[in-house]
Amino acid sequence: MKTSIAPAITIVSGLLSGELHAAPQPLTSEQSRYFETHIRPALVQYCYDCHSEETGKTRGGLLLDTRDGMLRGGDNGNVLAGATYRDSLFWDAITWKDLEMPPKDKMPAEVIQKFETWLRMGAPDPRIQAKVVVKSEMDIEAGRNHWAFKPPTEAAGATIDSLVTAKLKEKSLTPAGPADALTLLRRINYDLVGLPPTAKEISAFISAWDKDRKSAISAKVDELLARPQYGERWGRHWLDVARYAESTGKDVNVTYPHAWRYRNYVIDSFNADKPYDEFIKEQVAGDLLKVKSEAEWQENLIATGFLAMGTKSLNQSNPRQHRMDVADEQIDAVSQATLGLTVSCARCHDHKYDPIPTTDYYALAGIFLSTDTYYGTVRSAQNKRASQLIELPIADPMNTRKRVSQAEIQQMEQQLQQLRITRRNNRATGNDALAGAAIRRRMSELESKLAQIGEGGIPDTLAMGVQDARDPANAAVYVRGNVEKPAQEVRRGFLQVLPGGGPAAIRRGQSGRRELADWLTAKDNPLTARVMVNRIWLKLFGEGLVASPNNWGTTGQAPTHPRLLDHLAVQFMNDGWSIKQTIRRILLSDAYQRSSEINESNYERDPDNKMLWRFSPRPMDAEALRDTILAIGGGIELRRPYGSQISETGDNRVGRGFNQDRLKADVRYRSIYLPILRDDLPDALGLFDFADPNVSKPTREATNVPAQGLYLMNNPLVLIEATAMARNLIKESPNRESQVRSAFLRAFGRQADESDLQAAQAFFANYRPVRQASNSQRGPQEQFQRRGPRARPQGQGQFRGPRAMNGERPGMAGPTGSMGGRPGGMGGGRPGMNIPRTDLTIPNMTPEEQTLAVFCQGLIASAEFRILN
Numbered sequence: 001m002k003t004s005i006a007p008a009i010t011i012v013s014g015l016l017s018g019e020l021h022a023a024p025q026p027l028t029s030e031q032s033r034y035f036e037t038h039i040r041p042a043l044v045q046y047c048y049d050c051h052s053e054e055t056g057k058t059r060g061g062l063l064l065d066t067r068d069g070m071l072r073g074g075d076n077g078n079v080l081a082g083a084t085y086r087d088s089l090f091w092d093a094i095t096w097k098d099l100e101m102p103p104k105d106k107m108p109a110e111v112i113q114k115f116e117t118w119l120r121m122g123a124p125d126p127r128i129q130a131k132v133v134v135k136s137e138m139d140i141e142a143g144r145n146h147w148a149f150k151p152p153t154e155a156a157g158a159t160i161d162s163l164v165t166a167k168l169k170e171k172s173l174t175p176a177g178p179a180d181a182l183t184l185l186r187r188i189n190y191d192l193v194g195l196p197p198t199a200k201e202i203s204a205f206i207s208a209w210d211k212d213r214k215s216a217i218s219a220k221v222d223e224l225l226a227r228p229q230y231g232e233r234w235g236r237h238w239l240d241v242a243r244y245a246e247s248t249g250k251d252v253n254v255t256y257p258h259a260w261r262y263r264n265y266v267i268d269s270f271n272a273d274k275p276y277d278e279f280i281k282e283q284v285a286g287d288l289l290k291v292k293s294e295a296e297w298q299e300n301l302i303a304t305g306f307l308a309m310g311t312k313s314l315n316q317s318n319p320r321q322h323r324m325d326v327a328d329e330q331i332d333a334v335s336q337a338t339l340g341l342t343v344s345c346a347r348c349h350d351h352k353y354d355p356i357p358t359t360d361y362y363a364l365a366g367i368f369l370s371t372d373t374y375y376g377t378v379r380s381a382q383n384k385r386a387s388q389l390i391e392l393p394i395a396d397p398m399n400t401r402k403r404v405s406q407a408e409i410q411q412m413e414q415q416l417q418q419l420r421i422t423r424r425n426n427r428a429t430g431n432d433a434l435a436g437a438a439i440r441r442r443m444s445e446l447e448s449k450l451a452q453i454g455e456g457g458i459p460d461t462l463a464m465g466v467q468d469a470r471d472p473a474n475a476a477v478y479v480r481g482n483v484e485k486p487a488q489e490v491r492r493g494f495l496q497v498l499p500g501g502g503p504a505a506i507r508r509g510q511s512g513r514r515e516l517a518d519w520l521t522a523k524d525n526p527l528t529a530r531v532m533v534n535r536i537w538l539k540l541f542g543e544g545l546v547a548s549p550n551n552w553g554t555t556g557q558a559p560t561h562p563r564l565l566d567h568l569a570v571q572f573m574n575d576g577w578s579i580k581q582t583i584r585r586i587l588l589s590d591a592y593q594r595s596s597e598i599n600e601s602n603y604e605r606d607p608d609n610k611m612l613w614r615f616s617p618r619p620m621d622a623e624a625l626r627d628t629i630l631a632i633g634g635g636i637e638l639r640r641p642y643g644s645q646i647s648e649t650g651d652n653r654v655g656r657g658f659n660q661d662r663l664k665a666d667v668r669y670r671s672i673y674l675p676i677l678r679d680d681l682p683d684a685l686g687l688f689d690f691a692d693p694n695v696s697k698p699t700r701e702a703t704n705v706p707a708q709g710l711y712l713m714n715n716p717l718v719l720i721e722a723t724a725m726a727r728n729l730i731k732e733s734p735n736r737e738s739q740v741r742s743a744f745l746r747a748f749g750r751q752a753d754e755s756d757l758q759a760a761q762a763f764f765a766n767y768r769p770v771r772q773a774s775n776s777q778r779g780p781q782e783q784f785q786r787r788g789p790r791a792r793p794q795g796q797g798q799f800r801g802p803r804a805m806n807g808e809r810p811g812m813a814g815p816t817g818s819m820g821g822r823p824g825g826m827g828g829g830r831p832g833m834n835i836p837r838t839d840l841t842i843p844n845m846t847p848e849e850q851t852l853a854v855f856c857q858g859l860i861a862s863a864e865f866r867i868l869n
Contacts, residue, residue, distance in 0.1 A: 027124045027125075027126055028124075031121060031124035031126075032124070032126045034117075034118065034121070034124070035118065035124060035125060035126055036126070038114040038117075038118065039114065039115065039118050039125075040127075042107070042111050042114065042115065043064055043065070046102050046107055046111070047064045047101075047102070048064065048065055050102075051063055051064040051065070051069075052064065052065035053065055053066075053069075053484060058074070058317060058318045058321075058484070059074075059317060060074040060076075060317060060318075060319075061073075061074035061317060061318035061319040061320055061321070061322075062074030062079065063484055065127075066127050066129060067125040067126075067127045067128055067129075068128075068129060068486075069484065070090075070123075070125070072320070073089070074318070074319060076089055077089075079093075080119075080123050085116070085119035085120065085123075088119070090115075090119070091115075091116075091119065094107055094112055094115055095112060131487070131488065132479055132485070132486075132487040132488075133487055133488045134358060134359065134477045134479060134487045134488065136350050136357035136358065136359055138350050138351075138355055138356075138357045139355070140355050140357075140496045140497055142355070143354070143355020143497045144355070144497055146354075146355070146553070146554055147558065147559075147562070148340075148526065148527060148530070148552040148553070148556075149355075149497055149498060149526055149527075150526055151499075151524060151526045152526060152529070152530060152565070152566035152569040152570055153566050153570075154566065154567060154570040154571075155563050155566070155567050158563070158567050159589075160564065160567070160568075160585065160586065160589040160591055161589050161590045161591060163561060163563050163564040163567060164561065164564065164589075164590075164591045164611075164612050166563075167560075167561055167564075167611050167612075168611055168612075168613055171605060171606060171611050172605065173602050173605060173606060173611055173613040174599060174601070174602060174613065175590070175594060175612075175613050175614070176594045176595045176596070176597045176599065176613060176614040176615070177594070177595055177597070178590070178593050178594060178595060179593055179594060179595040179596070179615065179869075180595070181205065181206055181209045181213075181216075182202065182206075182749055182750045182751070183595065183596075183749075183750070183869050184217070184593055185197050185201075185202065185205050185220065185749065186748075186749035186750075186868065186869070187615070187868055187869070188217070188220060188221060188224065188587060189201075189224065189749075190620065190624055190868050191233075191539070191540055191587070191868075192221070192224035192225060192227075192230055192233060192583070192587075193224050193227055193229035193230055193232075193233050194229065194232070194233040194236075194623060194624045194627055194670075195229060195624075195627055195628065195631055195636075196628050196631055196632065196746070196749055197749060199742065199745055199746070202745065202749070205220060208220075217587075217588065217593070218588060221584055221587050221588065222584070225580050225583070225584065228271055228638075228640075229638065229670075230270065230271060231267040231268060231269075231270040231271030231272075232267055232670055232672050234270045234539075234579070234583075235263070235266040235267035235269070235270045235271075235672065236623060236672045237535070237539050237698075238266050238270070239263065239266060239672075240691040240696075240697050240698060240700075241336075241337045241535070241696050241697070241698050242266070242283075242306050242309060242333070242337060242696070243309060243310060243311075243333060243693055243694065243695055243696050243697070244259070244262065244263060244266075244309055244676060244693060245259070245309065245676045245677065245678045245693035245694075246259045246260070246644060246646040246675055246676050246677060247646075247654050247676075247677045247678045247680075248311060248312040248314060248375075248377065248678065249311040249312075249678030249679055249693075249694050250311050250312060250313045250314070250678075251313055251314065251315045251382075252313075252314040252315050252382045252383050252653065253653065253654040253655065253677070253678060253679060253680075254314060254377045254378070254383060254651065254652070254653050254654070255377075255646050255649070255650075255651060255652045255653075255654065255658075255677070256309070256375060256376060256377075256464060256646070257376065257646055257647045257649070257650050257651060258376060258389060258462050258463050258464050258647065259305065259309060259464060259644075259646070260643050260644040260646070260647055261302045261305065261463045261464070262302055262303070262305030262306065262309060262463075262464065263644075263672070263673075264640070265299060265302045265303055265305070267640075267672070270579065273578055273579060273580040273581075275576050275577040275578065276521075276529075276532055276572070276577040276578075276579055277521035277528075277577045278577070279577075280338055280517065280520055280521050280528070281517040281518070281520075281521055282299070282300050282303035282304075283303045283304060283306035283307070284304075284306070284307070284334060284513055284516060284517040284520065285304075285513040285514045285516065285517040286299075286300030286301060286302075286303040286304045286465075287300060287301055287304055287465065287466065287467055287468070288468065288510065288511075288513060288514040289514070294393045294394055295394060297393060298392050298393055298394050301390055301392060301463060301465050302392070302463045302465065303465075304465035304466045305463060305464040305465050306333070307330050307333070307334075307368075307371070307373060307465070307466045308373050308374060308375040308464040308465055308466060309333075309375075309464065310326075310329040310330065310333055311329060311678065311694055312325075312326065312375065312377075312385065313325055313385075314377065314382065314383040314384060314385045314386070315382050315383070315384060315385075316384065316385060317384060318483065319385075320483040320484075321483050322384075322385050323369060324365070324369070324478070324483050326368075326373055327365050327368035327369050327371075328344055328347055328365070329344075330368045330371075330373075331343055331344050331361070331364050331365065331368060332344035332696070333696055334516075334520075335364075336550045336696045337550075337696055338520050338527075338528055338531065339495075339498075339520070339525075339527045339528065339531060339552070340527060340530075340531040340534075340546075340548075340549060340550055340551060340552035340556070341354065341356070341495075341527070341551070341552060341553055342354070342550070342551060342553065343356055343360075343361060343364065343495070344361070346358045346360065346361035347361055347478075347481045348480050348481035349480070351553075353553055353554050353555045354497075354553035354554055354555075355496075355497040356495060356497065357496075358477060359477060359490050360493075360494075360495050360496055360501075362475045362476070362477045362478070362490045363475075363490050363491060363492055363493040363494070363502075363503065364492075364493075364494065364495075364516075365475045366473065366474045366475035366490065366491070366492035366512070367492050367511050367512040367513055367516055368511075368513075369469075369473075369475050370468065370469050370472035370473060370492070370510075370511035370512065371466050371467070371468060371469060371511045371513060372466060372467050372468070372469050373387065373466050374387050374388050374389050374390050374464060374465055374466065374467065375387045375389070375464050376388070376389045376462070376464065376651070377651065378441075378444045378445055378448045378651045379440075379444040380437070380440065380441040380444055380653075381436075381437040381440060381441065382653075383653075386444070389452075389462040389463065389464060390462065390463050390464070390465045390467070391460050391461065391462055392461045392462065392463050394461065395454075395458070395460075395461050396461040398642055398643070399458050399459045399460075399461060400458055402458070402459050403456070403457045403458050403459075404453050404457040404458075404459070405457060406457065408457075409450070409453060409457060412446050412449060412450055413450065415442075415446055416443060416446040416447065416450070419439050419442060419443050419446070420443070422439060423436065423439050423440075423443070426439075445651070448651065466513075468509075468510055468511045468513070469511065472506075472509065472510060472511045472512070474489050474490060474491055474492055475489070475490065475492070476488065476489050476490075477489075477490055491503035491504075492504055492506055492511075492512045493512075494516065494519050498525060498526065498527065499522070499524045499525060499526070500519050500522060500524065500525070501519075504516075504519070521577075523573055527552060529569040529570075529572050529573050529577075530546075530552075530565060530566070530569040531549070531552065532572065532579075533565070533568040533569050533572050533582055534546050534549055534559075534565065535549055535698055536579065536582055536583060536586065537568070537586065538698065538699065540583070540586055540587070540592060541592070541612070541615075541616065542616050542618040543616070545559045545560055545561050545564060545565045546558070546559045546565065547560075549698040549699060550696055550698055560610045560611070561612075568582065568585075568586075571585065591612050592615070593615075594612075594613075594614050594615045595614065595615060596614055596615045596616065596617050596869050597614060598614070599613065599614070602614070615869075617867050617868065617869050618702070618867070618868055619702050619866050619867055619868070620866050620867075620868060621688070621689070621690075621700050622671065622684065622685045622686075622687075622688035622689060622690045622700075623670070623671035623672060623685070623690075624671075625684075625688055625866060626671045626684045626685075626717070627670055627671055628865075629717060629718060629721045629860060630668060630717075630721060632721065632725050632746040632747060632860075633720065633721025633722065633723075633724040633725045633728075634721075634724050634725070634728055635668050635720070635721055635724055636668060636669075636670070637667075637668040637669045637670075638669075638670065639669070640669070640673065641667075641669045641673050644673065644675055645663045645664060645667075645674075645675045646675050646677070649662075649663075654677050654678070654679070654680055659677070659680050660675070660677065660680050660681070660682055660683075663675055663682075665682075665716075665717075666716075666717075671684065671685065676693055678693050678694055679694075681693075683711060683715070684711075684715075684717065687705075687707050687708055687711050688708060688711075689701040689702060689703055709861065712857075712860055712861040713857070713861055718857060718860055718861075719853075719857065721860075722853045722854075722856040722857035722860060723845065723849065723853040723856075725743070725746065725853070725856045726849050726850075726852035726853035726855070726856050727849055727853075729742055729743055729852060729856075730848065730849060730852065736764065737757060739852060740752055740756070740757060740760045740855075741757075743852075743855065743856055743859060744756060744859070747856070747859040747860065747862075747864075747865055748859070748864055748865065760855065763855060763858075764851060764855070767851050767854060767855075769847035769850040769851055770850065
């Protein structure tokens with residue numbers, strides 16, 4: 001399914017605003033008597049079971065127990081509308097012309113005759129409900145006193161370090177010294193590109209460091225910011241916030257085969273250092289912005305995929321409920337991502353904690369209800385809310401490889417025609433229930449495929465996104481969020497508590513998203529710049545200056561360094577909203593370059609390091625962990641793959657028939673390109689605290705559970721890369737000591753010390769390779785063989801360096817703040833650990849390769865490997 005660039009869906013006039021018709025004429029006593037005598041009893045007997053508020057059923061989204069419900073209609077709009085009553089859906093249904101209502105038994109002829117008389121009379125209906133008005137007693141003016149709603153102020157002549165130092169002095173804290181060259185290089189590499197530095201890069205950096213420390217750091221930061229891998233690293237951070245996924249989630253979890261275009265748009269935007277205000281405008285209102293070329297127009301259309309990317313309840317029978325749920329999800333995503341506010345909490349009542357009345361919520365809802373959302377999916381018995389997609393103006397050249405022949409098109413058309421005949425025959429004989437769902441599903445699949453085939457049999461280039469509805473309108477406030485209980489209409493607009501809030505001057509015939517985008521990115525908006533620089537700080541330090549990055553309301557956390565937060569926000573806007581410049585400024589500060597060394601006195605005063613007296617160690621995220629395993633094994637593919645595995649498989653319902661097990665597990669590209677199915681993540685991500693794609697999730701959890709260790713000891717990816725790493729080390733040097741030194745440099749980004757070498761020597765002296773079966777005796781499923789643990793003298797086979805995870809958070813355990821009760825955490829001493837008793841028996845491995853491979857796997861499975869110091 002697709003739509004042209006112009007909006008393609010007509011909305012029943014007045015449906016969104018709650019205006020049903022012009023005010024009804026007063027009924028005569030005869031009309032009221034006729035309705036109460038003949039019509040209401042018939043509706044109760046034949047219709048209310050499936051279409052009334054009392055029973056709680058709204059089949060097809062239709063309520064027939066009020067006049068307003070009949071006029072609002074359901075999936076197909078006002079059931080009484082038509083040139084004559086015989087053209088109405090209501091007459092069509094009760095006479096079983098096309099629709100058949102009630103479905104099991106047709107109404108008696110005399111009842112239908114009564115309804116016909118009523119329709120001829122103009123369908124007089126006395127069931128008119130009094131208009132409800134939802135009022136708010138919230139004090140908006142008082143709410144503006146909250147610190148986050150006041151404009152940021154610049155501290156003249158201040159710098160990051162001067163503001164941090166002032167706080168340290170205030171708390172009588174002594175800052176840690178600068179990190180050493182290798183620690184800082186590893187930290188910068190992971191923070192900017194999510195990959196470890198190579199041996200060559202380490203050598204070059206050390207050489208530059210010895211000449212001029214500051215110049216070496218500055219040059220390295222600039223180099224990494226210019227790499228394409230920077231956009232992949234920082235684009236992934238935004239995708240967490242944007243709840244990026246390739247399926248709908250919820251009750252019917254259906255794939256989004258075209259979601260990857262939005263993913264690539266985000267990566268490219270970060271690499272281009274697109275100004276953040278433009279980045280936000282494109283995602284909220286890209287289809288409404290002025291453009292200079294088709295390429296720019298296409299990019300903007302793809303950007304609006306941000307609004308289409310959310311979860312969808314496709315099994316929702318009420319169209320108004322579905323549309324409102326989609327709008328609510330969009331309000332929630334936009335408000336949390338850009339403003340750090342939970343505006344959706346005001347859907348059913350005034351926000352309990354923040355100065356956001358429910359009328360403000362519906363002022364925003366009018367904007368999104370005046371927007372059509374195109375996300376695709378194939379209609380089926382479970383998927384009642386399938387959607388079109390947007391056809392992009394520039395054809396994707398890769399689609400030529402998917403060309404469909406004329407014979408294949410004709411075959412699909414013939415199948416579709418035969419299915420229609422079969423369905424019609426089944427309905428005529430009353431057998432539709434037997435295979436109706438399967439037939440409808442197959443018909444939808446064929447219709448979807450045919451609709452996406454363009455000229456010459458080449459599939460159209462499609463994307464998820466939004467467009468303005470044909471008839472934008474204000475929304476009504478829904479009482480307690482109930483879509484069947486509209487109250488007064490509210491003008492479209494923005495949050496009153498922020499500058500420029502309240503009813504908006506919206507261009508005629510438009511939704512108001514353009515005006516919303518301008519308001520969000522206005523320099524006098526006190527939140528947008530602050531929220532983003534806090535997200536940047538969070539990713540570089542492990543915690544934001546505001547520890548609740550998506551909640552800046554009254555229940556959120558106050559900033560630890562309010563002057564620094566304002567300084568960064570003002571500088572961010574003055575730098576043209578440049579994310580790269582902000583990152584660069586932070587990375588070149590002393591605060592970022594500190595060591596992670598523990599100071600006992602500081603720890604007693606500030607155990608959580610809120611004042612930034614040292615650099616807090618933190619674990620790698622899931623993507624960096626997998627990418628590093630591939631990188632040190634030499635098997636990582638840095639080129640971007642085309643599309644995604646979900647785009648290759650097309651429309652599917654996630655479940656038993658389609659899940660991660662059906663997708664390729666041996667891909668070598670970076671983790672940002674792995675398939676992200678809601679409620680079914682790849683193990684490499686899901687086991688290591690990947691962000692929940694069902695919601696905007698700016699922070700990652702930091703857990704330490706047995707399943708993570710088992711993955712690192714048993715997963716084929718780890719075994720293969722450990723083996724590849726061992727073979728590369730042997731190629732580089734026949735000398736065991738140099739192999740160990742090189743292994744430590746690859747895995748930990750540091751030199752092996754004497755205790756590391758002694759522990760490694762003890763391991764090699766005690767390890768005994770496993771005798772392998774010949775290849776002819778080994779089946780395809782026996783590529784990786786394991787033996788159980790072997791008895792050995794206590795204390796043998798240990799080495800210092802890789803450290804076992806002990807269930808404690810890095811840098812947070814024990815009274816000294818170490819990972820094992822020893823000062824310094826991962827930056828201090830390195831307690832010993834046992835090498836995992838895993839024996840690799842990959843075919844054609846020599847005993848030397850096997851021994852070194854197990855050693856390499858021990859490094860990968862260690863805590864030091866996962867910790868950024």
